Amino acid sequence: MSVEVRLPTLLRPAADGRAVVTATGGTVGELLADLQRSYPAIQGQLLGDDGSLHRFVNVYLNDDDVRYLERLETKVSEGDTVSILPAVAGGAA
Amino acid sequence: MEAPSTALEEPGISFRREHLSRMAAHCLSCYPEEGCGLLVGDASTGEVREVHATENVAHSSQVYTVDPRAHLKIDRAAEETGMSVIGVFHSHTHTDPYPSPTDVRQAPDPNWHYVLVSLRHEVPSTRSYRIVDGSVREETVSLSAR
Numbered sequence: 001m002s003v004e005v006r007l008p009t010l011l012r013p014a015a016d017g018r019a020v021v022t023a024t025g026g027t028v029g030e031l032l033a034d035l036q037r038s039y040p041a042i043q044g045q046l047l048g049d050d051g052s053l054h055r056f057v058n059v060y061l062n063d064d065d066v067r068y069l070e071r072l073e074t075k076v077s078e079g080d081t082v083s084i085l086p087a088v089a090g091g092a093a
Numbered sequence: 094m095e096a097p098s099t100a101l102e103e104p105g106i107s108f109r110r111e112h113l114s115r116m117a118a119h120c121l122s123c124y125p126e127e128g129c130g131l132l133v134g135d136a137s138t139g140e141v142r143e144v145h146a147t148e149n150v151a152h153s154s155q156v157y158t159v160d161p162r163a164h165l166k167i168d169r170a171a172e173e174t175g176m177s178v179i180g181v182f183h184s185h186t187h188t189d190p191y192p193s194p195t196d197v198r199q200a201p202d203p204n205w206h207y208v209l210v211s212l213r214h215e216v217p218s219t220r221s222y223r224i225v226d227g228s229v230r231e232e233t234v235s236l237s238a239r
Contacts, residue, residue, distance in 0.1 A: 009177065010202050019172075056199065058161045065161045085164055086201030091127055091156030092185040092193050 003031055003076050006083040014041035023082075028059060029072030031082055046084065056087045104139040105233030106132075106180065106206045106221045112144045117217040119146035120184035120210045129157040129183035131164065132206065133171045136179045139206060140237055143171075144182070156195065157183045180206030180221075187213055190220040192229050200224035206232070 002022045007015055015021050025031040036043050046057055059066045060083040066074045120128035126149055133143040145167050151158040171177050190209035203225040211218045221234050
C-alpha cells in the first residue's frame with residue numbers, strides 16, 4: 001500500500017526538494033526501503049549497514065515514535081502518515 | 094564608482110527579550126539536569142518567534158535528548174504556520190556555553206542554530222553557534238524589535 005512520508009528539511013534535497021513523498025510497503029521498514037529505492041541519495045541516511053534504524057533518526061507512525069512500537073516491523077495502514085525527523089541530542093559530556 | 098558588494102552577511106540569530114528569559118528559566122528549573130528545547134522561527138533571517146521548552150528525556154546532568162514526540166508536534170505546528178524549527182537550546186550546568194564534542198558530533202542539521210545556556214555562574218549566559226561538518230562558529234545574538 002502507498003503511504004505518505006514526511007521528510008525533514010535535511011533530506012528534501014535528496015528527494016527533488018519534496019517535503020512529502022509517497023512510499024509503498026506494509027511495514028515501516030518496507031516503506032523506508034522503498035523510499036531509498038526511489039531516492040538513492042537518501043541511502044545511508046536512515047538505515048545502518050545492518051539494516052537497523054540509525055540512532056540519530058526518529059521515525060514516527062502518525063504521532064508515535066516507532067521505537068516504542070515495533071520499530072521497523074511496525075505495520076502501516078492506508079491513511080497513515082510516517083514522519084522522519086533528526087534525533088536532537090547532545091550535552092556537556 | 095565601486096560596485097556595491099553582493100556578499101550577504103549571515104544574519105545570526107535574534108530573540109525577543111522574553112525568549113532569553115524563558116530559556117534561562119527553563120534551564121534553571123531543570124537543574125541539576127540539563128534543560129533543552131526547540132526554537133521556531135524564520136530560517137531565512139534567523140529570527141526566533143517561539144521558544145518551546147521540552148522534556149530532556151535523558152534526564153541527565155551531562156547529556157540531553159529532546160523528547161521526540163514533542164519535536165514532532167512542534168515541527169508540525171511550525172510548518173502549518175509557515176515557519177520551521179530553526180534550532181535547539183540546551184544548558185551546560187557546570188561548563189561554559191561552548192559546544193562540547195558531543196554537541197558537535199550529534200548536531201542534527203547544519204542549517205540550525207545551536208544555543209547554549211551556561212549555568213556555571215550565578216547569572217546564566219547565552220551564546221549561539223553554527224555547527225557545520227564538525228566545525229563550530231559562534232554567531233551574533235541580537236534582540237529583535239517585535
